[in-house]
Amino acid sequence: MTSPSVPGAQRWPSPTLGHFFLFLVSCLIFFVGYIPQLYVFPSLDLPRSTYLRLNISILLVWLTFILAAASDPGTAPKDWKPNPKEVEDETAVRYCMKCEAFKPPRAHHCRTCGVCVMRMDHHCPWINNCVGYRNHAHFIRFLLYTLSATIQVFVLLFRRGWELWYEFYYSDVDATELVLLMLTMLTALVLIICLAILGIYQLWCVSEGTTTIESWSLERLQSHVRRGRLREEDAIFPYDLGFIENLRDIFGGGVVGAWWVFGRNGRGTGTRWEVNEFAVPGRGWPPPDPDIVRANPHLSPKPWTHGVPPTEDLDAFRERQRESQNFYSDYPHEDESWDEEGSEGSRDPGDGWVNDEGETLEDYGIDVGSEIVGFGAKDERGVELRKRVNGI
Ligand SMILES: [Zn+2]
Numbered sequence: 311m312t313s314p315s316v317p318g319a320q321r322w323p324s325p326t327l328g329h330f331f332l333f334l335v336s337c338l339i340f341f342v343g344y345i346p347q348l349y350v351f352p353s354l355d356l357p358r359s360t361y362l363r364l365n366i367s368i369l370l371v372w373l374t375f376i377l378a379a380a381s382d383p384g385t386a387p388k389d390w391k392p393n394p395k396e397v398e399d400e401t402a403v404r405y406c407m408k409c410e411a412f413k414p415p416r417a418h419h420c421r422t423c424g425v426c427v428m429r430m431d432h433h434c435p436w437i438n439n440c441v442g443y444r445n446h447a448h449f450i451r452f453l454l455y456t457l458s459a460t461i462q463v464f465v466l467l468f469r470r471g472w473e474l475w476y477e478f479y480y481s482d483v484d485a486t487e488l489v490l491l492m493l494t495m496l497t498a499l500v501l502i503i504c505l506a507i508l509g510i511y512q513l514w515c516v517s518e519g520t521t522t523i524e525s526w527s528l529e530r531l532q533s534h535v536r537r538g539r540l541r542e543e544d545a546i547f548p549y550d551l552g553f554i555e556n557l558r559d560i561f562g563g564g565v566v567g568a569w570w571v572f573g574r575n576g577r578g579t580g581t582r583w584e585v586n587e588f589a590v591p592g593r594g595w596p597p598p599d600p601d602i603v604r605a606n607p608h609l610s611p612k613p614w615t616h617g618v619p620p621t622e623d624l625d626a627f628r629e630r631q632r633e634s635q636n637f638y639s640d641y642p643h644e645d646e647s648w649d650e651e652g653s654e655g656s657r658d659p660g661d662g663w664v665n666d667e668g669e670t671l672e673d674y675g676i677d678v679g680s681e682i683v684g685f686g687a688k689d690e691r692g693v694e695l696r697k698r699v700n701g702i
């Protein structure tokens with residue numbers, strides 16, 4: 311992606327390193343996709359249909375890779391501003407100091423791309439691009455097509471390896487073939503493990519309606535709930551619309567069309583998001599957690615007093631969310647890193663908590679310190695932001 315230069319934006323990975331990652335991924339696709347076809351598979355005497363199927367899969371990998379890497383991930387429009395009629399409280403107003411613009415719900419400022427990205431999932435160095443509203447589907451298709459092609463290659467390599475195992479003792483085996491067989495097989499195996507883990511995690515997030523970043527935030531809120539710092543109803547995720555609707559949010563149209571390489575990415579405009587019946591419309595998410603409220607005393611504590619509309623299905627919804635969170639809760643949480651007094655010397659309250667994998671929000675590429683939630687302190691900036699929202 312070509313990144314507009316924003317003053318103060320930290321550039322990591324550097325443009326050179328980002329291009330190196332793209333080159334590395336291209337080399338990997340070439341190495342695993344074509345080297346076995348040139349040096350190993352000829353010994354297998356495969357039918358043409360096998361080659362055709364494999365090469366169509368590899369073509370899909372190239373196409374989705376290019377689409378994921380070269381698409382605009384969904385740069386937030388600079389002139390977007392919250393509609394005062396739809397703002398329930400200050401938590402729905404988020405402002406990016408780097409872009410000097412209001413942030414649509416679910417947008418985050420990427421410190422590498424230097425822009426706010428709508429429904430940002432994470433910044434991915436492997437595609438040297440953010441994964442966001444406009445390319446999330448391309449990214450998931452890229453993962454799954456690559457997994458499919460790599461499995462096909464691995465199965466054929468395994469077949470040849472099995473043959474060689476028996477031939478080895480009574481015939482001359484070509485050393486080049488043997489070395490390339492072992493190297494490509496090992497690379498393919500590592501790729502399959504990594505892609506399967508990442509692919510399953512992505513699909514799990516998609517089915518829950520969350521991005522990777524929101525999944526982190528939800529985990530953090532659940533941690534507050536466990537510690538009695540937050541009521542359970544305040545941790546409810548508002549954008550979980552149910553399995554099928556969540557898929558549509560990422561892949562646009564029908565479920566079958568979702569896998570078409572040039573299929574749609576998301577629906578709507580990327581600035582407005584439908585919320586479920588348990589959400590309080592016009593209220594921001596995530597709610598300011600106690601750490602952030604402590605660090606930003608100007609924030610209204612109002613969201614903490616909100617109730618949730620009484621609905622018969624609420625218990626069922628909570629149960630579903632609890633089950634998904636059990637995925638985390640099954641792990642021991644004693645290691646949960648939470649500095650009760652806030653991180654000493656940390657420049658942002660978000661730095662004080664890491665999830666079970668030891669990740670902070672910054673690990674997803676977000677520029678955490680660039681955000682103001684609410685109108686900020688009651689100084690000139692706060693007055694100015696208030697004026698802009700109200701269009702005075
Ligand atoms: Zn920004």
Ligand SMILES: [Zn+2]
Pocket residue numbers: 420421422423424432433434439440441675
């Ligand atoms: Zn980015």
